[in-house]
Amino acid sequence: MKNQIWIVAVMAAVAGFVLVPDAGHAAATVQAGSPGAGGHSGGPGEAGAEEGRVWFHGPGAGDRAEAGEASASQCSFEADRFRLPEEARVLVAVEGTGGSSCRVSAFEKVEGVWVRRLETPGALGANGMSNDRWEGDKTTPIGVFRMNTPFGQKEALEGFPSNYIRVGGSHVWTQDTNRLVEDSSRKGEHVGSAGYAGYYDYVIDAGYNPQGILNRGSALFLHCTGQNGAYTSGCVAIPTDQMITVMKLYGTYGDGACYMAQAPEGTFDQIYEAYGVNQGLSPEGNFGSRQTDAGYKK
Numbered sequence: 292m293k294n295q296i297w298i299v300a301v302m303a304a305v306a307g308f309v310l311v312p313d314a315g316h317a318a319a320t321v322q323a324g325s326p327g328a329g330g331h332s333g334g335p336g337e338a339g340a341e342e343g344r345v346w347f348h349g350p351g352a353g354d355r356a357e358a359g360e361a362s363a364s365q366c367s368f369e370a371d372r373f374r375l376p377e378e379a380r381v382l383v384a385v386e387g388t389g390g391s392s393c394r395v396s397a398f399e400k401v402e403g404v405w406v407r408r409l410e411t412p413g414a415l416g417a418n419g420m421s422n423d424r425w426e427g428d429k430t431t432p433i434g435v436f437r438m439n440t441p442f443g444q445k446e447a448l449e450g451f452p453s454n455y456i457r458v459g460g461s462h463v464w465t466q467d468t469n470r471l472v473e474d475s476s477r478k479g480e481h482v483g484s485a486g487y488a489g490y491y492d493y494v495i496d497a498g499y500n501p502q503g504i505l506n507r508g509s510a511l512f513l514h515c516t517g518q519n520g521a522y523t524s525g526c527v528a529i530p531t532d533q534m535i536t537v538m539k540l541y542g543t544y545g546d547g548a549c550y551m552a553q554a555p556e557g558t559f560d561q562i563y564e565a566y567g568v569n570q571g572l573s574p575e576g577n578f579g580s581r582q583t584d585a586g587y588k589k
Contacts, residue, residue, distance in 0.1 A: 368559035370398050370405035373435065373552060375566055381540045381549040383438070383513065385413065385431070386556045387420045391522035393431075394556075395529050397537050408540060411533045414516065416525040420555055422573035424499070426466075426506045429524050431553060434573040435566040436498030438513070438549040440471050441541055443493040444483060450539040454546070458483035458491070464510040469503035471496075480510045490517035493534045495541060497527065497551045501571040513537065513551065527553070554578070 370382055382398040382405060395413040398405040421430035442456040456462070456471065464471050465479040475481065482491050494514040500507050508525065515531045529537075541549050554562050558578045565574040 364396070364407070364410055365394070366396055366410075367557045368552070368554075370407075372559075372563045373550075373566070374564045375435070375550055376547075378548050379550050380544040381438075381537075383537060383549070383551045384559075385415075385527050385551065385553040386559075387415060387431070387554065388556050390419055391415045391417055393527065395527065395533070397533075397540060399540055399543075409533055409536050411529050414520055414522050414528040417522040420553065422576060422578060424508045424525070424573060426508050428508075429522075431523075431525050431527060432497075432499045432508065432511060432573050433554050433558075433562065433578065434499065434568075435550060435552045435562055436571065437501075437547065437566075438495050438498050438541065438551050439501075439546060440496040441494070441538060442471060442482070443491060443538075444488060445492045448535060448539075450542050452538070452542040452545060455538075455542075460484065465503075466509050467503060467505070469500055469509040482510075488517075490514055490528070492531060493538050495538065495549075497553075499571065499573075504570060504572065507572055 366384070367386060368384060370384065373382065375382070380400045382400075384396045384398070386394045386396075388394055391414055393413045393415050394410065396410045397408045399408050400406070415431040417429040419430060420433050421428065422433040424430050424432040440456070441452040441454065442458050442462075444458055446457055447455040458471075460481070460483050461473050461475045462471060462481070462483045463474060463477045463479045464482050465477045467478065471482070480487075482494070491512075492515045494512045497511050497513055499511045500509060503509065510526075512526045513534070514526055514528055515534045516528045520528065550566065552559070552562060555578055561576045561578065562574055568574050
């Protein structure tokens with residue numbers, strides 16, 4: 292019996308760490324027996340950074356769980372460096388990682404601090420990212436924009452925005468005004484049609500080209516991945532469960548509080564102060580060889 296107890300004790304000592312996942316498929320390594328090593332579960336988790344370390348809080352977790360230098364996140368930006376309006380409470384950051392691939396993070400501002408709520412792989416336009424976007428070029432625009440118009444083909448879930456619109460056959464995202472209308476005779480995307488099922492289950496407009504400037508692009512959304520997870524026509528697509536999380540964050544604060552920042556990985560220093568420039572289009576600038584190497588458009 293004593294030998295059995297000794298063996299169990301040794302095994303417990305050897306198992307010196309656990310992996311604690313957050314809602315965005317990232318994980319932080321925690322010492323067994325350190326604060327926060329137990330009681331974690333799936334769902335949105337707090338995140339922060341301190342002295343080069345990353346930590347996550349899951350719902351119901353007690354103390355802070357700290358990771359070593361091997362951070363769970365590989366983000367190339369600092370959320371608190373974006374110049375946003377005072378009312379900003381949600382930030383969705385999209386990092387192009389090569390071709391039509393990207394990494395999407397969502398943050399919530401809590402007591403003046405940006406707290407990570409999710410991180411997930413996503414898909415960009417088939418031709419990557421561009422700060423000179425034109426209608427039909429299949430690129431995702433670079434810049435910082437104010438999100439708007441939550442809608443979808445599926446019914447609203449608990450916690451969704453009060454102004455969420457369940458779209459049907461008569462709804463069109465117009466090409467000339469870059470707005471959602473209920474008038475099937477208008478020219479644009481018939482967002483409630485069967486062809487968008489799965490993709491447009493839940494959608495939020497990214498906020499690019501808010502003035503509807505002719506030929507500069509329209510209907511550029513954050514939406515669900517759907518059946519084709521490899522690329523889009525210029526939108527950003529993420530898994531449905533992550534899209535629901537973003538929609539609920541939007542629902543918490545409403546219109547005017549949610550923003551989207553999009554750039555190739557490693558070039559965010561050029562867009563930290565880009566909100567509102569060029570009439571809501573992309574900022575001027577040279578996004579460098581990394582942009583070209585990744586297959587993005589200048």
